[in-house]
Amino acid sequence: MLGILGNITNPTAYASSNGEGLFMFISNLFKFAGVIASIVLIFRLITAGYTYLTAQGDPKKFQQAGDTITQSVMGLVVVAGAFIIAGLVARFTGINILNPTIYGP
Secondary structure, three states: OHHHOOOOOOHHHOOOOOOHHHHHHHHHHHHHHHHHHHHHHHHHHHHHHHHHHOOOOOHHHHHHHHHHHHHHHHHHHHHHHHHHHHHHHHHHHOOOOOOOOOOOO
16 A cells, blocks of 8 residues: 555655754745735735725725725835845845755755
């Protein structure tokens, strides 16, 4: 039965102790946050546009739509800023957080 899956090698045989796993985790976390932030931005922009279109002259709804757009763009700027800071940390320390090198067998 286990022959169907193929050979599974022991991952501890290839593990290193110099923190590469942590940098890979942080890299994946940054990429995941970027994707989630982009999806949320698109969803919030669509809902803000819908609110704006259906406001029918109500200044409160116009203000709400504008606030939603502003907050969405500010959130995207924060996520982009995190990428920039990670890039600067990589530049000054030599630890490439955004694109770590994976060493294997």
